[in-house]
Amino acid sequence: RCVMAQDDCLFCKIVKGEVPAEIVREGERTLAFRDINPQAPTHVLVIPREHVRDAASAAAADAGLVDEIVREARAVAESEGVAETGYRLVFNTGSGAGQTVFHLHAHLLGGRGLNWPPG
Numbered sequence: 180r181c182v183m184a185q186d187d188c189l190f191c192k193i194v195k196g197e198v199p200a201e202i203v204r205e206g207e208r209t210l211a212f213r214d215i216n217p218q219a220p221t222h223v224l225v226i227p228r229e230h231v232r233d234a235a236s237a238a239a240a241d242a243g244l245v246d247e248i249v250r251e252a253r254a255v256a257e258s259e260g261v262a263e264t265g266y267r268l269v270f271n272t273g274s275g276a277g278q279t280v281f282h283l284h285a286h287l288l289g290g291r292g293l294n295w296p297p298g
């Protein structure tokens with residue numbers, strides 16, 4: 180299966196093993212690893228192995244992929260022990276919303292109280 184890696188993409192490099200990451204779960208089409216700058220006791224990024232720019236293009240191109248990311252996030256939440264207490268999934272979509280890495284990722288945040296709205 181062809182995975183369209185982008186040479187200049189940090190998360191593609193993590194998928195290829197060219198940049199180290201603390202991987203917590205590997206799926207057929209996904210990878211989950213700890214955020215380098217955690218904002219909660221559990222802060223894991225769940226990404227597709229293939230390069231997809233953001234949640235908007237993922238939904239347009241392959242809705243099944245988003246399903247799989249949400250399923251993988253649930254499995255990580257269970258193994259991290261935050262499934263019961265609650266966790267937050269965030270897809271920052273576009274630079275105006277704080278997206279800095281343009282390879283689709285779900286932030287999985289848990290292990291502390293999370294305010295809403297986030298601000």
Ligand code: 5GP
Nearest residue numbers: 200212213214215216271277278279280281
């Ligand atoms: P965004 O702001 O695009 O939604 O989130 C990007 C996330 O990637 C940030 O939370 C940031 O801490 C994380 N990040 C940036 N560089 C690295 C890295 O090299 N390794 C890991 N594990 N996380 C990273």
Ligand code: ZN
Nearest residue numbers: 188191230282
């Ligand atoms: Zn990429």
